[in-house]
Amino acid sequence: MTKKVFIKTVLFALLVSTYSACNGQTVKPIAKDAVALHFGDTVATVLASPSKVRAYILTMEKPTQKSRTVGGFTIKKNLGNVSATAYSILQFLLQDAANYAPDSVGVHKCYFEPYLAFEFAKGREKVCVLLAFNCECWGVVYNDKRIEAPYLCHRQLLRFAHGLLPDDRYINKLLTFMEDEK
């Protein structure tokens, strides 16, 4: 095959494949991350690649002089650093758009009482993820501003929490109810 024929063949092949790819199809925009959509780009960036993640059990008691707070709630127990293997499950659940309840689902008639808090840190930025199992809502606190959203992955979040706290009475009680309903 001569050089000219080869070049023409390659160009023709390229032309055909490009036409096939584009024919009748529009270019799809890249879907925005669910976290960014609901909580903002900065939050999404911090949650996607934190340098450190710490976990806490919370209480709804008002803070005293001695108590510490995270995300605006009083800390009952400091659980320490969370491994990347563990918090990656939470990242996965947060990033899935299917886990966010649409507005049509309505509002739950219970108070937002988070049991667990996860503080994601990246440099100077800190984002706190709150899990309120009593009302099946999660919340994100960034710059002292809290955004709550009902979730649709209650079972998965409970299992995640159980993995971190296998002997926790409250988590086990909730899981028992879930298993009984199956």
Next chain:
Amino acid sequence: MKAIKLLLTIIVIAGLSIKSHSQTFHAIVFADTDDPKIGASVKRDMEKIQNEIGMIVSSTRMWLNGYYHSGREANKEQLLTVLQNLRCEPEDVVFFYYSGHGGRAVDDRSKYPQIRFKASDSEAYPMSKVDEVIAAKRPKFRIVMGDLCNSISDYLSVKSETGSGKSVVENDVYENLFKNVKGSVLVASSKSNETSIAFPDGGAFTTCFLNELGRIVSGNQQADWKVLLEKTQKATVKAANHTPVFEVNVNSGSSQSASSSTPVTGQQTNNSFLNALINMADNGGDRNQRVRSVQPVLHEYFDSPHSIVEIFGRDGKTRLVRENAQEFLERVSTSYKLINFVELDVKKTNGGKITYVKLHEIYRK
């Protein structure tokens, strides 16, 4: 002679003001309308329930004692006061309704949740305890109903303590559900470990319950609490994916309405303004007297003839009429088949005179 006339007048007025009915319908409604998340939905619940209560008393001709508490007044202290002061006769009916936040403690044994007026644990009060307190008053029939979450909160402790249009009344269904029965009904909008949903137009459970009740009423079907609540349960699961729980311990009285030949009328209440309107409406009063009462009622209750009156439909959100107080009273005094009113909202001056009132009107068929 003058003294005798005066004495007779006093006796007649006293006699008129004494309840001449054999049964009282005590309606106790608490609604958390101030909550930033669910307040608007709860307000719709309250409006719809108030309208339904109006229908019930109009149909059954029971005297209404209404205890309606919303916003700041919807709190535990007020609830305890109302329950403590509740006085029942053996033939009375008590209907308790709550819409707002709820929850249960990890170790709560009752399948019914705690009412949560505020986020604080000390402000929570068990629904089962409300039922217990009302039962102790020994009414003939009681209904305790709540539209609230039943999910488990680690923070809560166990408490030892326990229409878009006009309404047109029918006799039999309301009689059979609320008057000709004895016993109790206890119902909560979700089962253990479930949340309850509030939609913009009201709680899912309350909306489903009133829809099913409306279907029975409009179809004049056989009224049965168990069937009604089973249908409500099914509809709530479909609409909002949570399952109401209930107990029905009811002995039905005669299914024949004793009043089928007696015209339905508006019934007196513990609200003197509504009583004045009921007396002015088409409830068998002398027509000339009805017209003559316009000015006295206007001066007694309204700030001015230009005070605003708005009439809303059965759904509590469709405005049917907007008129001034003078026009409203003149219309009521010459109305036909208008028998009762539900007061949904009122604004008054410091002196207690009405500047604005939102009403729902109930008509005889």
